[in-house]
Amino acid sequence: MSSQKETPGQESENLRKWRVSRRRLLKIMGAAGVVAVVAPIFPSLVGKVSAARTQTNGANGAKPGRIRQWVMVIDLRRCDGCQGIDEPPQCTQACIQGHYAPEPMQWIQVFEHELPGGGTQFIPTPCMQCHNAPCVNVCPVAATFTTPEGVVLIDQERCIGCRLCMAVCPYDRRFFNWGNAPIPPESLLADYNPEHQAPAKRGTVMKCDFCPDMARAGKLPYCAQACPTNAIYYGDLEEDIATNGEKLVKLSHFLTENQAYRLKEDLGTHPRVYYIPGHGEAVSRDPRRHGRKATRWPWQEKVEGARTWKR
Amino acid sequence: MEKVRDQRREDLVRTVLHPLVHTGKGYYMVVGALLLVVFWGLYAYSTQLREGLIVTGMRDRILWGFYIILFVFFIGISHAGTLISAILRVVKAQWRTPVTRMAEFITVVALSVGALMPMLDLGRPDRIPNLVLFGRWQSPILWDLLSITTYLTGSIIYLYLPLIPDLALCRDRLGTQGSAWKRAFFRIASVGWQGTARQKKYLKIAMGFMMVIIIPVAVSVHTVVSWIFAMSLREPWNSTVFGAYFVAGAIFSGIATIIVVMAILRKVFRLEAYITEKHFINLGYMLGGFTLIMMYFNISEYVVTGYKMAGETPFHFTQLLVREFAPFFWMYTIGGMVVPGLIILFPWTRTFTGVIIAAGFAMVGMWLERFIIVVAGLRVPLMPYEPSWYIPTWVEWSVMAAAFAMFGLIIAVFSKLVPVISIWEVAEQYEEEEGKVPASTEVSGRPPMRPARAEGAPGAGGGGGGTA
CATH class of the missing domain: 3.30.70.20 (Alpha-Beta Plaits)
Structure with missing residues (x-):
């Protein structure tokens, strides 16, 4: 293995190693599939970490503005x-x-x-x-x-x-x-x-x-x-x-x-x-007085093809 | 003895392959009629696309209707394949062999039709890609998307694996009897199957994996479907039992559907010799068992909430038991569970016809159950307003008809492409029954024949002329 000399025989040996058997191909495809499924999650994981970092930095540095609630x-x-x-x-x-x-x-x-x-x-x-x-x-x-x-x-x-x-x-x-x-x-x-x-x-x-x-x-x-x-x-x-x-x-x-x-x-x-x-x-409303006026949608003109429905 | 055995096998092959090359006038008429219904449904849907969901009977308060009911219904039916096929395979039930293929068919077809339904329900079908672009895993809809696509992929593989030896048989036996593209289909789809010991070994391993893996996937699918409802705070849906309740209901309606579809295919393709009364009775026992499970779940669900009468429960129970939904509710509970249960219970009604009638009742009952869960559940008022009502329009009725027509249509087309009975598995079962040679000389294991030479005697029925 450690020998670096290449005889013709070894060369073909190396080539054979590279030739992908069906089993190996399936394995590689399977691994690629797993990576393809996991990959999209990765950036968001990394993103979360970096976001958390920025927040800590922010707390150390500039004071964030007031956020209304x-x-x-x-x-x-x-x-x-x-x-x-x-x-x-x-x-x-x-x-x-x-x-x-x-x-x-x-x-x-x-x-x-x-x-x-x-x-x-x-x-x-x-x-x-x-x-x-x-x-x-x-x-x-x-x-x-x-x-x-x-x-x-x-x-x-x-x-x-x-x-x-x-x-x-x-x-x-x-x-x-x-x-x-x-x-x-x-x-x-x-x-x-x-x-x-x-x-x-x-x-x-x-x-x-x-x-x-x-x-x-x-x-x-x-x-x-x-x-x-x-x-x-x-x-x-x-x-x-x-x-x-x-x-x-x-x-x-x-x-x-x-x-x-x-x-x-x-x-x-x-x-x-x-x-x-x-x-x-x-x-001064009398709680025993029932009912209210019905809601109105006051528009005279409506867009083309408009249709009203009931809830 | 040898001759008798070969004759039995030859008959099986001929009967099952017959419909692949012989198509009667009746078939075209049925397919034509189904196509008409499907096209009518497409027209109805095009109206909906043009004018919006206003053409349906759904509104803000009862905001789901037939589409979501059919979604739950068809996804439920799809559990048939898994249960009958995978579970019976796992427990090595002998009688399963002529039944598994159809069960697996139904799974794939019902899943495809069912998965279409929520897309028809969308207000903006043009934005379906958003589910991939902006999908949130916190949403039950994404769970559905994931589990249903997984289940569909899995069940297609699970349908395909046991098909390979039969496709090879078609390739070898049908010769020039099929059209050129059909022959090409068999040649490509049978992926060079020659029935060698090595191929068999790997097929067995693959099937062993799939039949175990597909069971938890199927269970997860209907659990997640129920969570579309159970993840809300609405009175009738806010229940922890919903997952299991839906899975049980799914398997129950799945068995019923298998019985009905099997009865039709058996009649149409003259499979009486292979699918016997025994199969129907065995499936009937499973159906009967599940009526008990369903009753148990209903009692759990309704007695526990009904005893306490909390919140809006009195309103819900009134509409279910005595008011607007009473006919549907009693048709579901009595007609959908008690009647099939009784039919299976008594030996004198537990016959071929009896089981089919029980299955029919169960199917209608389970459709009504979904109707009750969706529509009655949504009708319970959330604020002090008048409860609304849901009247499905012609668009929804047409789409529903088209959905069922499509279900039938795909099965009809399938039945012309591949054998509806798993020939090699039945043959293997013969082998075991006859207590002969370990499975190495079964049907597809015969010396490979070139399609060109396998044309055989012209007069020899559908089976072609394999020389035994």
Whole structure:
């Protein structure tokens, strides 16, 4: 073996070594197959390590900027389902108009819920922006994702329309574009962005996007702006502050002092939307008065080929 | 004695090879009809592509329908092949030999049709590549994609391996009787099989590997299919028993499908001498056993949740037992499990016809079970709203018809390409029964014949004229 001299005989011996037997070929192919399967995982493993390294470096070096943690607090004591003004719930209406949400989508929907002692309460329900979001967990292509600010968004340019996220959402807060959505023609001019989902794309899922783009621009979400009784607070868990446009509250105190709760807390989804229990008593609503005005999709003109469906 | 043995083998070969070269008018009519249905389904799907899923009866609340039901149903059927073939092979059940090939067929065909269904359900089928480009292993859909493709690959290999000696037999025996491309197919697909001792040894090793490996793969497939549902927080789906429940249901419907398909092929290809009442009764016993397992799972599932009546359970139980889904639910529980169970239980109903009827009931029952799980499960309201309803449209009915037609069509085409009974394994079994020479002189083990010389006597039936 150690001898380097090559006689003709050895040469052919060497050549024979290189000739691949069938068994060997199969072995090599098998090994190549294993590598082919494992290889794509490799960069992500390495990537994770290097990402962790950068983070440590970052902690040593420059201080990272503040990352907002957007939350919403809905004061049910102040919500009368817009019975007082005898109009459809203004939060839903403003959301529809601001986002060109197609009929029958109500990204923030006002449900009327029976109270155990009789009478009802109104519960405006946007996407809960769960911190442990079932929809984000099951999405096969990461079309729905959580931003560092804690907002759950959908990339309608990636969504494959399998609707598994809708099947697992415990709050019924996801909407599918079953056909060519009935939207106004002007929405086609909108610059699409997962933070501003217009225009609607057929065969994809949509939902409340929590308006982080508006918050960054110093504005409240459409729903909070439009609420005639200022029942909707929007704020930042990180800075511990929230506002309904009328007054500023210290978020943690406001939640604690008013017995705030979250919907279906027991499911462990950890929503970012809090409720303060009530049935419109602060705006003198009679809890035994049932019903609210039906939501309207106000557009006169709709895009070509638009069809409306029922949920 | 020698002559009797050879005659028996010759008959087997002739009967089984006959349909490969002789095709009647009836066959073309059936294939034509199936093709028509498939094309009609394609037309329906093209409507869906053009206008979107709005043409279906699915909506935001009941957001899955026939497509996902059929997905679960066909993937379930595909477990037939594994159970009948692999498990019976592993335990060396003697009666299995004429049955395994069809079981393996059904697996491959049902898997192919089933895997198509969720793609039809997608809102954006044009973005299927995203599953590869951006696939997340945290999603149950990726688990499905992985396990189903693995199972499909495995079952194709598992179908193909025992086929090799039979393909070689076709190559040697059919001669010029088949068309030129068919002969080329046999020549290439039989990969130079000559039945030598070495080839046999390696074939046995490969089959031994595959039959063991394919069982856990099959179990994983239907477990993962059930996790599409069980990984959600919805009241009727939020269950730890779902994986096992689905696997049992899959094998149950798989056995039922085998019985039905086998009865049809037996009649069409006149295989009465090989697939006897005994086979149906044995499969009937397996079906009967699985009705018990299914009943057990249903009791576990419904009694445990029904006793507590937590959350939305009262709503779900009302719609299942007495309201909207009651006809389907009772048809499933009584018709799909109790009736087949009783048919198998009593000796006077446990006959050829009885077993087929039981299998038919079980198939319909299991389709209804999937309907109940998907549609009734989704109907349970999550928020204070009026429960919605699901009415499938003509598009969904057409696609469903096309799916079943495609299932039949592929089986029909297959049955013209390869022998529907594993000839060499049956012959090997004869060998054992006759207590003769260790398997070295069986059918395909005869001295290799050149196709040109194997044409044989022109008058000699489908089997050609192998000179024994």
